[in-house]
């Protein structure tokens with residue numbers, strides 16, 4: 001198994017990495033395997049003087065706090081973490097982010113759904129769940145995952161960021177909170193509102209830079225940390241909504257899992273006499289229509305904006321979205 005896992009980890013930079021294979025050959029430690037491999041490859045263990053043992057302790061503990069739900073389990077976290085790692089490798093970002101920002105982005109991806117119970121924010125609110133009470137109905141799951149993840153860091157033998165300065169820890173915490181809160185779908189509209197004008201301003205700066213001295217490649221240089229964090233926020237949201245950008249055989253496994261999760265929630269709503277949430281009624285489910293709708297309304301517009309910014313580097317994602325949507329259209 002180790003040999004097969006090592007072979008899979010050789011593809012850590014590939015968009016097509018099969019995260020389900022990683023999970024199977026790592027004895028269900030895909031998140032730990034992916035995060036550790038990326039940290040080694042990006043030299044983050046040396047840069048931030050991380051204790052390998054404490055990093056492993058944290059990752060294994062974090063992984064064990066993902067619940068055994070169909071979609072929002074540790075495989076999803078591993079998938080999103082590997083996706084943001086690949087997005088950060090796009091040449092446009094060669095000189096864009098600091099090591100600390102990269103550390104924060106990978107950390108945010110790894111923790112962003114920890115202890116997710118497999119139901120939506122709306123369900124927790126409608127069922128007067130403790131978590132909705134705790135977080136006043138506001139980004140309930142996203143706040144909860146952040147709190148759980150940072151609580152685990154307080155454990156002495158899991159504190160892999162012990163050698164970061166106070167300032168660095170503050171920045172890491174600030175960026176992670178910002179990015180994870182932005183994965184709340186209720187923020188999707190706001191992200192789409194600002195993304196167009198934000199990217200236009202970046203492209204304007206980019207071509208000015210490349211005109212001034214041709215030595216700089218087409219990499220985006222953002223002077224403000226605020227702008228870099230805005231880009232990382234979008235990047236995690238893209239990674240979180242990247243299932244339709246993968247090969248059909250991977251994408252359909254994620255669809256099966258999310259529909260299991262939604263239908264199980266619908267079963268609980270039905271037996272509690274609650275209104276059944278959209279896409280959650282297994283008796284009237286039209287899975288194909290739901291995916292076509294989700295791609296057209298949410299996933300494709302977001303990835304088109306992103307692909308425009310980093311053109312030509314994300315054409316494969318757009319092509320997969322298109323062929324996957326067409327496949328579902330043929331299924332009807």
Ligand SMILES: CC(=O)CCCOc1nc(Oc2ccc3c(c2)CO[B-]3(O)O)c(Cl)cc1C#N
Nearest residue numbers: 113183185240241243244254255258290291294
């Ligand atoms: C096959 C897929 O692409 C599955 C992606 C998840 O399927 C959906 N997710 C939706 O919203 C969220 C998107 C991201 C997340 C969450 C909800 C909660 O945690 B998370 O951060 O993973 C909506 Cl509105 C529709 C679908 C559909 N289908």
Ligand SMILES: [Mg+2]
Nearest residue numbers: 112113141183
């Ligand atoms: Mg989430």
Ligand SMILES: [Zn+2]
Nearest residue numbers: 076112113240
């Ligand atoms: Zn997620």
